[in-house]
Each structure stands twice: as C-alpha cells, then as structure tokens.
Amino acid sequence: MLRYTHKKKVTYFTTHKNIRDEYWDAKNQKVKRCYSGSDRFNIYLTTIKQKGDDIVNGLLINGEDPTTTYVKSLYNETKLEQQKKTQYTFFEYAEHYVEISKKSKSAGTLKTYRTVLNQLRKYERYSATQLDWHNIDMDFYYDFQEFYTGVQGFLNNGFGRVIKNMKVILNDATDKGYNTHLMYKNKNFKTVREEVNNIYLSEEELQRMIDLDLSYSKSLERVRDLFIVGCYTGLRFSDFSELKKEHIVDNTFKVKTIKTNDWVTIPLMPFVKNIMEKYKDNANSLPKSCVNQTMNKHLKEIGRRAKIDNSFLKVRTKGRERIDQTFSKYELITTHTARRSFATNMFKRGIPSRVIMNITGHRTERAFSTYIKVSQDENAEMMLRYLEQSA
Numbered sequence: 001m002l003r004y005t006h007k008k009k010v011t012y013f014t015t016h017k018n019i020r021d022e023y024w025d026a027k028n029q030k031v032k033r034c035y036s037g038s039d040r041f042n043i044y045l046t047t048i049k050q051k052g053d054d055i056v057n058g059l060l061i062n063g064e065d066p067t068t069t070y071v072k073s074l075y076n077e078t079k080l081e082q083q084k085k086t087q088y089t090f091f092e093y094a095e096h097y098v099e100i101s102k103k104s105k106s107a108g109t110l111k112t113y114r115t116v117l118n119q120l121r122k123y124e125r126y127s128a129t130q131l132d133w134h135n136i137d138m139d140f141y142y143d144f145q146e147f148y149t150g151v152q153g154f155l156n157n158g159f160g161r162v163i164k165n166m167k168v169i170l171n172d173a174t175d176k177g178y179n180t181h182l183m184y185k186n187k188n189f190k191t192v193r194e195e196v197n198n199i200y201l202s203e204e205e206l207q208r209m210i211d212l213d214l215s216y217s218k219s220l221e222r223v224r225d226l227f228i229v230g231c232y233t234g235l236r237f238s239d240f241s242e243l244k245k246e247h248i249v250d251n252t253f254k255v256k257t258i259k260t261n262d263w264v265t266i267p268l269m270p271f272v273k274n275i276m277e278k279y280k281d282n283a284n285s286l287p288k289s290c291v292n293q294t295m296n297k298h299l300k301e302i303g304r305r306a307k308i309d310n311s312f313l314k315v316r317t318k319g320r321e322r323i324d325q326t327f328s329k330y331e332l333i334t335t336h337t338a339r340r341s342f343a344t345n346m347f348k349r350g351i352p353s354r355v356i357m358n359i360t361g362h363r364t365e366r367a368f369s370t371y372i373k374v375s376q377d378e379n380a381e382m383m384l385r386y387l388e389q390s391a
Helices: 038-061 068-084 090-101 107-127 138-151 156-175 203-211 218-231 270-278 292-305 337-348 353-360 365-369 376-390
Strands: 002-006 009-013 252-256 263-267 311-318 321-328
Touching: 002 038, 002 068, 009 068, 038 068, 090 107, 090 156, 107 138, 107 156, 138 156, 156 311, 203 218, 203 337, 218 270, 218 292, 218 337, 263 353, 337 353, 353 365
Parallel strands: none
Antiparallel strands: 002 009, 252 263, 311 321
C-alpha cells in the first residue's frame, strides 16, 4: 500500500501488488534484489508514488490544501480516466466533444462540427469503411478528398474546413489520452485553403443601394438598411442583426461578438446614424432583421435594381480541376459581403490595417488580408494617391 499523511490524517492507496515479507526491504521501502524481477517491481512502485506526489505538488502550486480526502479523490479520478481511454470510438468521442462544446462554442461553430460528422459518415457509407482512430491516416485523407471533391463535387476549401475541424477533435482526444494514433499529424495531412476572389461593394455601389427608392416594399427597404449598417460597422450578420440600444456607448457600438466572444468598439458612422434616426421609433433604433437566407435572397434583388450588374469571374477549384464561372455581380451579394465591403472600403480610405482589424476583430494580418478585395487597378490608384500626398 502507498500511505499518504497530511495534518495527522492518513489514507492508503492500493498498488494492486503483493509480496512475501522476506522479500521486502522495510528500511528502504522497496523490493529486495534477491527477488526475481525486483527492478521492474520497484519501477512500478516508484511510478505509483510519483503519481501521488504529482497530485500533491499540483495542489500546492495552485495554492490548494492537499487533504487526504481530496488527494485520494483526484487519484481515483485519474484511474477512472485511464479506464475510460478505451471506451470511445472516434465518432463517440466526436459526439462527446460536440456536446461539451455547447458550453463554450457558438451555435455556428457547433453547426460546423455537425456538418463535419455528417460528411464523415457519408464517406463511411461510400467507402464501406468503419472509420476509427487507427485508420485516420494518409490513405483516408486522399480517399476522403477524392470523395468530397470528386464524387460529391464540392470545393477544395470545403474539404479544408472539414479537415481543419476534424483535427480540432483529434487533437483534443489526443491531449486527453483517448487517441494514441498520430498519423493525422503527418505534414501532408493538411488543411487545404485557397484564396477565393469574393466580391465587395465599393462605396459608390453602396451609395446606389442607399439612393434606391424601395418605398413600395418595406421588407426590401429594411433589408437594404440593415445591410448598410453591416457595411459601415464591419460586423457579421449574427452580430449586426442583433444590435441593441445597450450596445451604444459614447457614439460607438460596443459589441461582444457571437462567433469569437471578443469585444469590439465601432464608431457610429454617418450612414449608420442616418438609419438609426430613420428607425428611431424601434426598440433598437434599427430595422427589424429576417433570417439570413431570406436576407441573402432580397439582397440580390436589391443589387439588381441598383444596377450592380457588371460581370464578375469567380474562380474555384474542385480537386485538381479549376472551375471558372461568370456572374452578374449582384448574384453574389450576401450578408457577409457587408463585412468584406467595410474592410476593403476603409482600407481604400487609407485607414491603417491595425485600426481596421481592431474593429473587425481579426487577430492576424493573414486572416484580415482575405477580406481586402482591392483590384490591381484600384491598388495602382491607391499607390498614386499616396505618392501625391507624400510629394
């Protein structure tokens, strides 16, 4: 038995080992060398003692009192966790991970995890394979990529998102000891990501939307006005559709974003103030929101009426195949166009990237750069303007 004493109280931990008295060195508290296998036996006992020491020292470092009851409960909990390590299949653990994530992740992120699991189950049916820790390897990676992009016809970026979120679950399972198969850490088991030439709306195009007479349709008018709020706050749809008066502090919006749980402070720009004045009788001084899908449908109609109809070539990739499609620009307008428009238009005005990032909540230049949709011609114009100002 391992004995632990604290403040004159004693508790015992079983080592699950027995030995005859004649082989026990009571003075040094170890098995005598005359016992066959004494080295392995003593290493085992040392490991047991070290486990108890680690628990006690961890509590002391955290300023907690390592009482005998508390230490024993943690010791037994550790043993229970070890026993549980073999109880989860990959999908069982993934479901468990999604469940515990409800306490800390947004509804959008949980929906993404659910989509990932649905895709992996579809792959199982297609490949007649039972997916589990041991066969999540490079063979799986390439086969799933072919299934996702070749068989289903989805884009490489979608495949990349599945792999990215799958690795989040795998890393969590590995960290907690449920997974010991590390083939997914191969450098080629990577998240695929390609730059997509998404649209933004210039301030001239936004002005055309603002000037549009939509008095004949209150629903279109509300969608247009709320979209303009998004274009001049840089918020995601999930945030600008839920703005309240409580968010207004000293001529700014102070918002804790739903997706990242970060606080951002956004100045109230003239276009937003005008809309708030228009809807001042509403509880939040803003137009009533509708669901994202309905808003996206209305935005395309508004864009068409505002004659935002120049041709736009969208280039994407499925597997190794490049897909070129030409659209009228209004066909590509969605609620997320507002966020890209804000970032790009503020960048074109000459506002430093770091200032814009503090408003949009982007943490890295790389992530922020995907929102800047300046064309080569616009980039040349900006450079000439900077040169003229510095001359």
